[in-house]
Amino acid sequence: MAPVHLDPNLLLSAVFVVSCFVIIRSLWSGRKDDGRVLPPSPPPLLIIGNLHQLGRNHYHRRLQALARCHSPLFLLRLGSVPTLVVSSAPVAEEVLKTEDHVFCDRPLQHTTRGLLYDCRDVAFSRYGERWRQLRRIAVVHLLSAKRVDSFRALREEEVASFMERIRAAGGAHEDDNGGRKRRAGVNVSELLVSLTYTVISKAAFGNKLGGMEPGAVRTKTRETNELLETIAMSNVSS
Template sequence: MVAFTELTASLLPLILLAAFLYTWRRLSASPRRPPSPRKLPIIGNLHQLGEFPHRSLHSLSQRHGHLMLLHFGSVPVLIASSSAAAAEIMKHQDSLFSNRPKLSIADRLTYGSSDVGFAPYGDYWRRVRSVCVLQLLSNKRVQSYRRVREEETSVMIDKIASSPQNANLSAAFQTMTNDVVCRVALGRKYGGGGDGEGIVFGEIVEALIELLGTFSVGDYVPWLGWINRINGLNARVANVAKMYDEFLQRVIQQHRDKGEGGDDGSAVDFVDVLLQFQRESEEKVEDYTIKAVIEDMFNAGTHSTATALEWTTAELIKNPRAIKTLQTEVREVGKGKEEIDEDDVERMPYLKAAIKEGLRLHAPTPLLLPREPIRDTKVLGYDVARGTQVMINAWAINKDPASWGDDAEEFRPERFLDSSVDLRGQHLQFIPFGAGRRGCPGITFTLAVNELALAKLVHRFDFGLPGGARVEDLDMTEASGVSVRKKSPLLVVATPAS
């Protein structure tokens, strides 16, 4: 008995050491998850999103960290709210995070995610994106549509001049961007012609964009998917998808009937280019691919472009010093000219800085489209499992005082005049169009439209508010949606410049 006790006593340190090592190994092997706010059963953190998710998520990140893990129903969602986290996801591990989660509404509206925006990462996506970058949105192709931009921005200016006392700039911007994209993508305007086809198409585009920003509870709580049948959402999606498909099929057939566009490329629209790609491609290209890519052009090229122009113009009107500086620059460059052209724009650094500052404060898509890692990985020391949705809060990053100083909330275009920070995804503290492989390929097109439109506006008009309201009191309230526009339209008194 004594011998047994002595043996036990002699082995006790080894037993304790073995227990310690076993526990340490188990703890070391446990995933180190990012910090998380408390969640509710079934819905997880969905109740914390609020009407404006980019703002709600920013508030949560201030308490839990710039990299945090939430649960939307049963789906883990990583939220990145700093440039360091964004750089890790969209730069250092870009290829690993380039997949898209499958979202039911987007999938049904984009022909099974056959577009560039929602297609899963792989050979198909690379092939379609290459067509967009090299054929549709290259610098050469964008320049070939210069005449379209100059004509449609002039039409917009004339319409504003026709009702200067109560000009609705929000509506003017939306009409102008829609007409530009229609002419560039489809070969003609569909803005409400006498046959009614334009009105119908405008309604289809509006419905498409609204539905793409609609939350589907079934994506996150699968057993509640039946709700979309009861509330009519499934029927709406099916109806809009059908109308869009039938309209684009007619457009494609009209292009096939008329044959190829002009040899110099000036009369060639996106449908022409895609049909040529379809004819010449070694791999089969279905009509639905053409339709999905054209849909991307409207989703990104109309609402987002008009929204960005609306916010920048509103910020300028609200800040008399800034708009006076811009008007001085534009009117000096355009002195003696009836109208500004794109050559003039290249000599306007403050104009370009104002556009950047507007995009910094009001990213058209404040939460970038979600990504998904293709395998388990680590981000800033935290474990992130395959299948986790990843959302990057561009709105929070673009306004982070750590990058932009104590005046980060202020509209100050001067901050870009002597700065190398650009918006094309190289500087991760400023990502209005995203970055990496999944960054927006249409940046050059968007900037060309907005810079010319804004230059023509301030060249032609001085601005005030209806009823003699002070410009400093201009309502800047946001409206909810995938593209966060102004809640109230931008109504102004547009006085011809003296």
Template sequence: MLSFLNTNIIFFSIFIILAYFIWNKWISFHVRTNKNTPPSPQKLPIIGNLHQLGSSPHRTLQALSHKHGPLMLLHLGSVPMLVASSAEAAREIMKTHDLIFANRPKLSIPDTLLYGSKDITFSPYGEYWRQVKSIAIVHLLNSTRVQSFRQIRETEIALTIKMIENRCGSIIDLSEFLVSLTNNIICKVALGRTYSGIKFKGLLRRLMHVLGVFSFGNYIPKLSWIDRLSGLEDQARKVAKDFDDFLEGVVEEHVNNNRGVYDKSYEDQDLVDILLDVQRQNQTGFSLQRDTVKAVILNIFAAGTDTTFTSLEWTISELIRHPREMEKLRQEAIEIAQGRPMILESDLEKMQYLKAVIKESLRLHAPVPLLVPRESTQDVKLMGYDIPAGTQVIINASAIGRDPNLWEEPDAFKPERFLNNTIDYKGLHFELLPFGAGRRGCPGIQFAMVVNELALANVVYKFNLALPNGIKDEDLDMSETNGITVHKKLPLLVMATPRF
């Protein structure tokens, strides 16, 4: 009898456990299926929507958004990826729910290149990131500090103008001149002197190339062997080592030069000097380690050179294709300069058409068309959709810049649309987001844009530019490369004629 009772108790217990398990599964399924998730394209097993990204993801995702809406959910392997393609969606993510979406996903290649993501751009949201960004804003990229580098900018641009003058009458690779210009300015500002030369420029190109390569391991862990087989992991480690060797030498040189001497004038300090000074004083209680110093310098250096150069290249290319707009900008420069040999930084505030030209170029050619991914830290309701914690988020700045609901003739180059228009690129207007917005917006906007404005104003003021070999202006090839920063696929070759 006792045995019978025990058996019944056992079976009853098993029944209760199974019933609870089935009920719990049913509830979970019911809750899950009642979640209002954003629309999604059809996905494949294992790879999800990876096959739909194509060679130009920002263009492909823009096309998909026309079908599925401005907020859509993709699955890159096992990772849910929310794609925002409208100003309204971007505002919800980067303003209304900015704190929830302030985190960065952990990505293996930036982690390898940037000392475990100890930089500003890729470090996860938290106290470390707040401290590092605060140092950048307060000590490195504030208005007074940016202004202190004025002489460097004006001197380097004058040297570039002189080199172009010496090549007048022959075909000029203007892209190469612009790379050298931005590289030299950033080198002097960040490192104290120029590091030109093929080897150094090649190192920077390798860094940006590896950063832009898709890593299978981040999205399909079982296929991480592809990153090893393709050589991506080895490339990343090699670039990281080469850059670390270079930066270690730079920092050590500064330490030795400044040993016992901390009274450099404000204008004479470069960014390494400033970071080492912050490290020495340790006023905030935040310990600034050597790897953090190198990560921040590498971050500013790579981003400052690459995005500034590509913005200049696209803007000049658009002006060559649109002679009327080129002439209108030149006339503004002539009026402002009043016969002086160069446009100065003090002139830039008066050049409203110049600013309109650059805004229009950034609208059409966002340097980083897919902003650096974010990641949600908690469940959130977004435009009526349920977004779970741990969802990666991409803002398609390129699609927003060409949204026909926001812009008349969205694919046309029309700088006049920004005259008498308050829309700006500083993160307050979500129709124009080349530098992002919110907590994770780019802190170096002011520094980058003064270089852009000054260089563009002087090139247009000093030279007439034409395409070589009788190529018509409108036939200039505007094909794009693929990567984290989108460049012109072909270098900008021109014939330059001095105006005076």
């Protein structure tokens, strides 16, 4: 089979047409805000909006810095998607309590839909009758005081194991470059993550964790969290 050769001029023309379409769409999306009073916003760039101001990590610090420059209530554009950011306790109470019926819905991200069965779980499903039924089931059968108290022995056992691991790690010694003994450091964050994971997984799946190795479940959970935290281009261009 002969290799397929693409005409460079045709490829450049296609890129030019797509770029023009994206630019026109971005300009048209910006015009739709005319006539409405919007919260203050840092100046967005064409196409990407304010994505460049979020950086690669520590998003909470970047949002805090933007709130100091603008206001506790400001607007960001993640691509073409307008996003309202609330960084004040009184305003958050107004949004989450007083006007909860207006802000309680949530967007369906493409990454989340692919990972969590089209967002059919209680954490990411759209607000409506189905979500209210899921919340009622979770509160009555999973988060009730009686149900939580039934796992008290499990929590006490795991916390005791957690404290023992801290003692063992804190009492260990390692050689430095001069051959002298020094006390080894303790990664408390890793131990706390392990404790939380063990309590939740044992309460949900039992001691055998559904037949899977604890390390494998932990790895999959970490990968899922990293994917859920990723900002996908498909979420900011729709």
